[in-house]
Amino acid sequence: EAGVAQSPRYKIIEKRQSVAFWCNPISGHATLYWYQQILGQGPKLLIQFQNNGVVDDSQLPKDRFSAERLKGVDSTLKIQPAKLEDSAVYLCASSWRIGRTSGRAVSNEQFFGPGTRLTVL
């Protein structure tokens, strides 16, 4: 089974430029996540999709970050314009589904892609 694919793996840009990242989840996974991982910290959720709908974007800086998953499969995350503090690894993850079955939450085990390391100069 192919894993989560991301591209590019590395990107260096200057502040105020724009950048876009792409993610293709594991086949059949309904839920897709974008995380930001700053060096030395745990991943922080930016946005979560179920199929092509946004479930949670409460921690997405919407003045500069945007994301879409138009056909419910692959997704893009864009930053425009970038700031120095956006330097981080951007991780994409996917899981089978979220929600509850008979009142009990199902496992939300997430599978992560290799990430894109962004450096903003």
Place this chain on the structure above:
Amino acid sequence: ELKVEQNPLFLSMQEGKNYTIYCNYSTTSDRLYWYRQDPGKSLESLFVLLSNGAVKQEGRLMASLDTKARLSTLHITAAVHDLSATYFCAVDLVVTGAQKLVFGQGTRLTINP
């Protein structure tokens, strides 16, 4: 707001020794995950703990979950150099229909020969 705290944050140990990493969280949850991250790499799923009292073992690693104490532990037995990595716990949180993971800060484990 859910807080997930790991300790220690840094751990240097000798091969052959045993040690435990602790993960405390602040809100009720009965789902917890452990991940491993090697330098420059992505996160690899280690354990999925889905109920109070759950215990999972894989090789020299064993994870447990006590939902009443809001505590999970990752125990390392007879450590070997290959286990050097950063370990994250992540707690499953349900918020208004969304189910998401909140990660701890990570424990950077270095195992010396």
